[in-house]
Amino acid sequence: MCCRPLIKVRPELIADLWKDRIQKKNDIAAAKENSMNFDLCLYLSSTMLRPAPVDAPNATSSHSTKTEDMKHDERRGTSEVKQDTDLDLQRTEELQETNSTFKHENQKSKLSDLEQQEYFRQFFANEETAGKAFNHVEQNINLHSLCENVSYCAIVCASLGHYFTQKCPRDAKPPVTITHLLSIYLCNTFRRASGQIKDHLHFLLKLCELAYEGNSMETSTFDDLSCRQKFQQHELQSLFLAEIIKKDNSSAGITHKFVHQPVQDFLAAVGLFLATGPDDLIKLVETHYSQKEESSVTFLRFLFGLCSPVSSLIMEEYTGLFPGETICRLTEFLKSRVQVGIQNMNNELRKVELLGTLCYLYETQNQELASVAIGSVKQLAFGGWRPVRLTPINCTGIAFGLQFCHTVEDLNLNKCNIGDGGLHRLLPVLHKCKVLRLNENKLSDMSSKEIVGALTQGDCQIRTLELWDNHLTHVGAEHLASALRMNQSLQVLVLSHNRLEDSGARKLTAALRDPGCKIKILRLDCNGLTDACADDIACSACGSWSLMGLDLDRNYFTDKSIAPFVRLVKTSTGLKWIRLADNSFTTFGKRQLGSVQQTRERLEVWV
Incomplete structure (x- = not known):
C-alpha cells in the first residue's frame, strides 16, 4: 500500500536547526498565523526545546518539578537513615528516568506496589493472569516505573493482557520496551475500531502529523476546526480516535486533546520514521544525538525502537512494510556509535554517550546487532578514575549489550552508584566477566x-x-x-x-x-x-x-x-x-x- 507522504522535509533548513532558538519560535508563530503545515525540521527543533505542553489556549501550564540529585556520600559507616535515603533516591531515579519519556503526563495519582497489584487483579479479573502480568512488569524497569502512574498502568495492562492468556502462542514474548508496548497498544486500538477506518496508513499519517504539529506548538490540545480540516467525519467519530484523542465541549468551544502524552510523542516519531527519507532522517538523528534534552532522548528511543523486528512486525499489519533502507541506515548508525564509544572509553563525554547508545540498542531488542556492535571488546570501564553515575536503565542497556558478547573479561563499575537496583539489572551478564569491579556502589x-x-x-x-x-x-x-x-x-x-x-x-x-x-x-x-x-x-x-x-x-x-x-x-x-x-x-x-x-x-x- 502506498500513500503520498504528509510529512514534508526541507533539507536546506537542517544545517541551521540549532543556530537561533528565538528565530525558530518566530517561524512557528508565523507558520501558525498563516495556517501553514509545520515541516519536519521545525517540529524537531521545537520538540527538543519544548516545555510542558499547554492544555488549551487559555489554560494554565503545569510544570513538573525536578528532584535534585543527592550528593554522593563516600564516607564509610553510613547510617541506617542514609541507607533508607539512598534507596528512596534510587527508586526516584528509576521513576524519573522512565518518566523522562512521559514527563508531561498527569502524575497526580501514584500507585504503590500493592495498589498496582490490586489494579492488575481488577483489570484481568483472573488472579493467575494478573499475577503473571504483574510479575513480568516487576522484572522490567521501564514497565514497572510506568505503572506508578494509573494512566500508564491502564496502557500496560491493556497491552499485556493477550500474552498471559491460554490463547496466546507459547513462543509469543510480552513487551519489555516502551516502543514495543506502545506498538501493541496502537494496533489493539486499530483492531477495536475494525471496519471504521478504511485506509489505515493514510489515517495514521494524518494522526502522526497532528501529533508532531502539537509538539511543535507545545500543546496536546487542538481546536475543533483543525481536526475537522484534517479528518473526515466518520474518522472523527471512530472508536480509534475516541481512545487516542478526547473531545471536550466547554464554554470556550470544542477542543480535542491527546489522552496520553507518550502516545502523542510515539505517533510523532512513527510519522517521521514512515514518511522521511533515510538521508534527511540520519541528519536529524545526528543533530539529536549530541543533545541532552529529554525530548531528544524520547525521539531517539522511539525511532530506534521502531527498528526492532518485533515492533515492525506488529505495526506492519496497518502500515504496510516498514522502510527497509531506513531501518538499515539507523541500525548501521547505532552500530557505529557503539563502536566509537567503546574505542574512546577514556573520554568522559564519549563514555556518557555510549551509555545512551546502549539504551537505544536495548530498545531495538536486536540480538544480532548487539553482538556485532559490541564486537570483541575485552574491557568496559564506566568506573575508575572518572566514573559515571549509572541508573538502573543504564545497567539494563549494559546488560543487553554484554549478553551477546563473549569476550569481555574486565567490567569496571567502581563508584558508579549502581545500588541494588542496578546490580539486579546486570545479573544476566555478571558471571561472564573474569574481573568484576563493584567497589563503592552502596x-x-x-x-x-x-x-x-x-x-x-x-x-x-x-x-x-x-x-x-x-x-x-x-x-x-x-x-x-x-x-x-x-x-x-x-x-x-x-x-x-x-x-x-x-x-x-x-x-x-x-x-x-x-x-x-x-x-x-x-x-x-x-x-x-x-x-x-x-x-x-x-x-x-x-x-x-x-x-x-x-x-x-x-x-x-x-x-x-x-x-x-x-x-x-x-x-x-x-x-x-x-x-x-x-x-x-x-x-x-x-x-x-x-x-x-x-x-x-x-x-x-x-x-
Whole structure:
C-alpha cells in the first residue's frame, strides 16, 4: 500500500536547526498565523526545546518539578537513615528516568506496589493472569516505573493482557520496551475500531502529523476546526480516535486533546520514521544525538525502537512494510556509535554517550546487532578514575549489550552508584566477566544474593570479585560463604571497608576449609574485626589448601590475637603473605609478629 507522504522535509533548513532558538519560535508563530503545515525540521527543533505542553489556549501550564540529585556520600559507616535515603533516591531515579519519556503526563495519582497489584487483579479479573502480568512488569524497569502512574498502568495492562492468556502462542514474548508496548497498544486500538477506518496508513499519517504539529506548538490540545480540516467525519467519530484523542465541549468551544502524552510523542516519531527519507532522517538523528534534552532522548528511543523486528512486525499489519533502507541506515548508525564509544572509553563525554547508545540498542531488542556492535571488546570501564553515575536503565542497556558478547573479561563499575537496583539489572551478564569491579556502589546484603546467583552459575568465569566499600554485613558474608563452597573459578575476593564484623568473618572464612573453595587472596581489612574472631579466622585459613594472601589491616586486633596468627603463619605452608597493619598491637606484639616471617622463606608479614 502506498500513500503520498504528509510529512514534508526541507533539507536546506537542517544545517541551521540549532543556530537561533528565538528565530525558530518566530517561524512557528508565523507558520501558525498563516495556517501553514509545520515541516519536519521545525517540529524537531521545537520538540527538543519544548516545555510542558499547554492544555488549551487559555489554560494554565503545569510544570513538573525536578528532584535534585543527592550528593554522593563516600564516607564509610553510613547510617541506617542514609541507607533508607539512598534507596528512596534510587527508586526516584528509576521513576524519573522512565518518566523522562512521559514527563508531561498527569502524575497526580501514584500507585504503590500493592495498589498496582490490586489494579492488575481488577483489570484481568483472573488472579493467575494478573499475577503473571504483574510479575513480568516487576522484572522490567521501564514497565514497572510506568505503572506508578494509573494512566500508564491502564496502557500496560491493556497491552499485556493477550500474552498471559491460554490463547496466546507459547513462543509469543510480552513487551519489555516502551516502543514495543506502545506498538501493541496502537494496533489493539486499530483492531477495536475494525471496519471504521478504511485506509489505515493514510489515517495514521494524518494522526502522526497532528501529533508532531502539537509538539511543535507545545500543546496536546487542538481546536475543533483543525481536526475537522484534517479528518473526515466518520474518522472523527471512530472508536480509534475516541481512545487516542478526547473531545471536550466547554464554554470556550470544542477542543480535542491527546489522552496520553507518550502516545502523542510515539505517533510523532512513527510519522517521521514512515514518511522521511533515510538521508534527511540520519541528519536529524545526528543533530539529536549530541543533545541532552529529554525530548531528544524520547525521539531517539522511539525511532530506534521502531527498528526492532518485533515492533515492525506488529505495526506492519496497518502500515504496510516498514522502510527497509531506513531501518538499515539507523541500525548501521547505532552500530557505529557503539563502536566509537567503546574505542574512546577514556573520554568522559564519549563514555556518557555510549551509555545512551546502549539504551537505544536495548530498545531495538536486536540480538544480532548487539553482538556485532559490541564486537570483541575485552574491557568496559564506566568506573575508575572518572566514573559515571549509572541508573538502573543504564545497567539494563549494559546488560543487553554484554549478553551477546563473549569476550569481555574486565567490567569496571567502581563508584558508579549502581545500588541494588542496578546490580539486579546486570545479573544476566555478571558471571561472564573474569574481573568484576563493584567497589563503592552502596550495595547491601540484598545484592549479595544476586552475586551468589552469578557465582553459582555453571559457566561462571569470575576470577576476581571486588566489593570494596559497600554496605555488606554478616548476612551478606553468609550468602557469599555459600557461594564459595560451590564456585570453581573465584580466586580473589575483596571485601574491604564493609561491615562484616566478627560473625561475618567467621562465616566467610569457614568456607575456606571446604575442598571446593578456590580462594587464593582474601581481603577483609577495615571490617570492625576484633580478637573474638581471630582464632576462628586462623583455624579456617590453616585448613585452606589454596589461600596465599590474607589482608586483615585496619581492624581492632590486639596482642590477644598474636598466638592464633603466629600459629597460622607457621602452619599454613601455602600462605605467602598476611597483612595486620594499623591494628591495636603493642610494640612488643608487632615485634613478635614481625619475627615470625624469619621462620619461613618467601613469607611476608606486614604489621
